[in-house]
Amino acid sequence: MNSFGSIAWSSVGKKVITGITGLALFGFVAVHLIGNLTLFIGPGAFNEYAHFLETAVHGGLIYAFEAVLIPIFLFHIISAFTVAWTDRRAARKVGYKSMKNAGGKSRKSFSSTTMIYTGILVMFFVVGHIFLFKFADHEVDANGVKNLYKTVVTTFKGVGFTAFTVLVMILLGFHLRHGFWSAFQSIGWANDKYLPILEKLALVFAILLTIGFVIIPVYLFLNGDPSAVAGPGGH
Secondary structure, three states, X not given: OOOXXXXXXXXXXXXXXXXXXXXXXXXXXXHHHHHHHHHHOOXXXXXXXXXXXXXXXXXXXXXXXXXXHHHHHHHHHHHHHHHHHHHXXXXXXXXXXXXXXXXOOOOOOHHHXXXXXXXXXXXXHHHHHHHHHOOOOOOEOOOXXXXXXXXXXXXXXXXXXXXXXXXXXHHHHHHHHHHHHHHHHHOOOOOOOOHHHHHHXXXXXXXXXXXXXXXXXXXXXXXXXXXXXXXXXOO
């Protein structure tokens, strides 16, 4: 009898892992955007939101969340890389004759053929994002609330970082467009009847998420006030 590990790390198993973890990360991206949109309410709302995440359950909530998210992220990266490597080796044996849509469930497109590259770029961006906004030095008010708003706005006052963020968010949109519907296909929840619907949903979600993530750095670059103070009621 095959062990669970050997089944999970088979060709089909790795695609299932990639699909499940991809959907989980898709959900995280959507929730993360909703939280980030509190920036438009004002510095007080955003700082209080970030403070809640850091201090809820005496700080245990954020650690529990990270304990789940980090393995999901790592499994997604490892399984996606190995699937891409296996597919590439198989493709070399038969040779590519065309980059066009092969029909059926292949749905070959710019999004699908660049998944590994957009994924790598997003991975490096996430590492930098964590370093900049989680471990940076923040101003703290008398109530212990970090002025994360000021840190974010100050960072996005740089045209280079703002432009790079916009580029990465657009490429993330391409990554999500293919990743969303193909995740359902990988775990066996897609067929010829539902696949066109999933593709349309993927396009809508990708566009909405991309717009949401792009308008934040652009707005802060143009209108953000780095001198805004932290704490409840800050404006």
